[in-house]
Amino acid sequence: MAVQSRRGPEAKWFRRFGPAHESRALRLFCFHYAGGSAASFRDWQSLLPPYVEVVGVQLPGRENRFAEQPFRDMRPLAEAIADAMAAELDPPYACFGFSMGARVALAVSHLLRERGLPQPSHMFFASSCAPSRGVPVRGWNESDEKLIAYLRELGGTAAEIFDSQEFLDMYLPTVRADLTVVGTCPPRSGLPLAVPLRAFAGLDDTEAPPERMRDWYRETSAAFSLTTVPGGHFFDPAGTTEMISQIASDLECTVRNHL
Numbered sequence: 042m043a044v045q046s047r048r049g050p051e052a053k054w055f056r057r058f059g060p061a062h063e064s065r066a067l068r069l070f071c072f073h074y075a076g077g078s079a080a081s082f083r084d085w086q087s088l089l090p091p092y093v094e095v096v097g098v099q100l101p102g103r104e105n106r107f108a109e110q111p112f113r114d115m116r117p118l119a120e121a122i123a124d125a126m127a128a129e130l131d132p133p134y135a136c137f138g139f140s141m142g143a144r145v146a147l148a149v150s151h152l153l154r155e156r157g158l159p160q161p162s163h164m165f166f167a168s169s170c171a172p173s174r175g176v177p178v179r180g181w182n183e184s185d186e187k188l189i190a191y192l193r194e195l196g197g198t199a200a201e202i203f204d205s206q207e208f209l210d211m212y213l214p215t216v217r218a219d220l221t222v223v224g225t226c227p228p229r230s231g232l233p234l235a236v237p238l239r240a241f242a243g244l245d246d247t248e249a250p251p252e253r254m255r256d257w258y259r260e261t262s263a264a265f266s267l268t269t270v271p272g273g274h275f276f277d278p279a280g281t282t283e284m285i286s287q288i289a290s291d292l293e294c295t296v297r298n299h300l
Contacts, residue, residue, distance in 0.1 A: 051125035053106060055079075056097040059086035065094040066296045067162070068134040069288075070126065072142030072149075074168070075223070076198065076216030078103045081139070088285050093292055096129070098122060098142075102215040111218035115226040119148035127158060135163040135292060140249070140274070141223050143169035147260060148226070150234055160236050162295045164261070165288055167241040168274050170249045171256035178224035181217055185209075188217060195248060197275040229260070237264040239291060241284045243272045 056079040069089070071082040079097025086095040100118070102111030112118035126149065138146035143166035154160055170176040180191040189209070192198045202208045238261040242251040251269050258265035268287055270280035 051128060054099055054122060054125040055129070056099050056105075057086075058083050058095060058097070066092040066132055067292055068094045068096055068129065068132060069292070070096050070098055070129075070134060070136050070146070070161075072098045072136065072138040072146045073100070074140035074142055074197070075219035076103075076192070076212065077139070077142075080104060085285065089289050090293065092296060093289075098145075100219070102218060107211075111215050113218045113221045113225075115145070115148050115222050118145065118222055119152050122149045123152040123156065123158075126153065127156075130159045133162045133295065134159075135165065135295065136161045137165040137288065138167070138169065140168045141219055143167065144172065144223050144226060147172070147229075147234075150236065151229070151231070154234065160234065162236070162298075163291055164234070164236050164238045165241070165291075166238065166254075166257060167284065168243060168246060168249045168276075169240075170253040171240075171259065172226075172229060173256050173259045174253055175228070176253060178220055181220035181224040185213055188213060188220075192216065195274050233260050233262050235262045237261065237291075239266045239268060239287070241268050241270055241276075241287075243274060243276050243280060244269050245271075245273045248274050 071079070071085065073079060073081050079099040082095055082097040089095060099106055100111060101109035122145070136146040136150060138144070146164065146166070150161060150164065180188040189203065193203065202212050238257060240254045240257040242249060242254040251267060255267055270283045271277050272280035276284065
């Protein structure tokens, strides 16, 4: 499916995977995991209801932004994304963040609130330890060998990357920078967001199991739900299907409330 893009300085931050549709009632910004890319959400447009516009947030240092240096610090990264999102907040929107993406989406949402801009109608976070638990982030300040071992343990990285030193030389600096963003992120200060939040945890995930995700409730003064799904850190196909189905159900309620 062709990727849709828009002109302007913010265009490089976003990838759209479906045809432009003026009647879309809600925009879902999707934040990828460390070392990942917006392409991980390529199939979501066809899996969610037609009134949802899926927008993948593309960080520097990968795919069409490979020549750009990846960020290594949360604040400037969140500021750059918030700058790009400012013109994209109508119609109503929601945020989904996977692993590292959950922490980035949270930081961006706080920045948007600081600027007096509209807040998301809903937040969805998957496979990410609740920030308040203070669980150390692995890999970012370790040797390449230990970082590779960590990535193998998590799963989700294509086998051909591990089989090629050339691919590893290109990939490791980006994934290390991404992990540094989360690993050096200071604790949140200020009030929690007044946005409904649903967290998704893989039943077999050893990195962000359900017990490490329950404290996401501290990040919102609105409704909180934790949904467990089959699989490990990246879920299995049934777990991913269950997650997307639940997101669709929650977004339907959001759209009805805005009609």
